[in-house]
Amino acid sequence: MATYLKLIILFMCSISMCSSLKFASLDKTYDRGVKAYNQERWSECIVQFEESLHLYKLYKSIIVNCRLKCKSHNFEPTIKESMEDLHIFEMFFNMRDCLTKCQTQGFNDVHIYGNVSDSVIDNLQTKKPYEYLHICYFQMYALPKAASAAYTYYLANPHEETMKNNVEYYVEQPEVDAKEVIDLESEDYKVLYQLGLKAYQQKKWGETVANLEESLTGYLTWENTCRAECERQPEQEASPEFAITISNYMASLLICRQKCQDELKPQYESGVQYLSDVLNYLQISYYHLDRIQDAAKTVSSFLKLLPTDEDMLENKLIYESLVDKDSFVERSDIAYYLKRDQYEKKLLNFFLQGNDNTDKTNTNEII
Template identity: 60%
Template sequence: MFRYYLIVILITCSRVSTTKLVLPSVDNTYEQGVLAYSNERWSKCIEYFEESLHLYKLYKSIVNNCRLTCNSPEYKSKIKENIEDLKIYERFFVKRDCLYKCQESGFNDMHINSTIRDSTIFNLEMRRPYEYLHVCYFEMNALPKAASAVFTHLVVNPDNEQMQRNLKYYIEQPEVDANEVVDLQSEDYTVMYKMGIQAYKNNNWGETIASMEEVVSDYILWENMCRADCERQPEQESSSEFVVTVSNNIASLLHCRQQCQDKLAILGYHSGVGFLADVLNYIQISYYRLDRYKEAARTTASYLVLLPNDSDMLQNKMIYSTLVAENAFEERSDIVHYSKRDEYEKELLYLFHQGINAIDSNAI
């Protein structure tokens, strides 16, 4: 199923051509929101900031879909022999052309401006619009939305003491139900994960399996999108040595990709490996409760791909081996791919920093 989160957003625009829909730029819409806030035009403040968030989501979906599509473009190599690094160079040239064509087509189809200033991207990634939006919602007597706006900002900026005080104030208001204060930018996998946990607590094993299976696929898709976002890199320290410059850029890219897993902290996890393993454990237990031992064995084998030395799961495997055939312990291909990629990236980063430390030591 094709699910790279390509989002089709219907937005009413102030200027509509008779031939095509023209969406305003993210930069301009964001600036209009700031201006409306400054002029205390609260309804316009909400309109512009919400629109800027929608437009940016659409922008990112186009860009990252193209990055994922072009990561392994199909092409007939013109390099017949793998001489030196020529095949690698060719792959980058082909990927570059693929990106240009894909993004040009995507932005033209959606009639959206393909350029955004770095400052605007930074503000949107740091969820700055919600600092304005909570005030605008408050002034429009929409306190539940104001509370969620504050919470949404705090997800990325947990140390903002003023916003912490604001959230406390909103939750104390009779109009606000603390259980309904949500992250307005929460991803599908976080929603499904909470549903799965609740189903598990209620001993609803079938519902737990359905929710947690969705979590696995949604999380992997989300992390792939996050990783694609890393291809927009800040300027790196350059060197007259080509290999040094390229190595620095690759290391920066890998660091960024590994940091995607840091965003799981809100759920109490510090790595995608640990998160996926825990989700698989819920699935394994639920299958066991339903006497579906073959599926439980497969889930156990997949868990052990991520955490091969887990003594409890190894004990579970021994139990299942008395109930099912050996071929039931089939590892999921998506989990195998995820685990190997994560392991190899960590090894590469270790190699990079080991080399940097050696260089620094020789320089002393």
């Protein structure tokens, strides 16, 4: 029986199952893509860069999920005595162990190497593979794919005029349907938002609510993921003072987290703007569905974000004549989002003011 099982395993390995047990390297896959591009091996270029994008998604999901998991874990201190601020040291030691174990297990489970060079990660974050891919697709006469690849890269790098011209060129080609040129890395919440707006314009109130509620939740989840990615920080300017070095890293982390909201530009300047817009559509849709209590809750959440908005204040007066005041309860996810956002902005302002004072002091000393 054991021999029979070994034969089955060997047979399955012979049809490529065992090859999947090999560990894949994101660095090597990306480099093979660049090499194929430089040697004008277009089909190989496509295979390697598509694979690098796939591997990066796996890599990023493991890194981010472990960070979120370890951050949410309540570590019980093993040293019960409380002395000075030593518990925070133990917390970070526990966090280090949690991240190491979680990430090692995650990479082993999907058979990829966890060591990735900073240069490759930077290229993947700036959507560099799509700059190569649009040319490789073009050379293989896959113009619709080339158009979407160019568009995806351009959205991440809107300052590059050449890529803008490439997108315009592709759209003009008879093989390309402009409506099918898409962002290949568009987040789900953006798709749901567009579906919600379309349903709203058609006065399909139930469909509007379903899509926009998912979009709102999806955005909050996406931003948390983006914020977790920020924990990979570049080297900061060294200081012999421990507190100064740590403060610089903390400020860099906060700046990165705040920049997650830049993903909403140019349509929205901030997460608060986006969320308030979604809430506005929702309260109107809830009203048409005769779900007045849900509308009141949505109005209250909107005013938490924009307390002086005159139109919404007038809407609240209307709803107050239809439901009791207890219905005006803020959504906890919205209240938490705003509180965190405001707190981070205050911390950054405090940090920057301290830097300004330091600069002035240094200037006075030089004079």
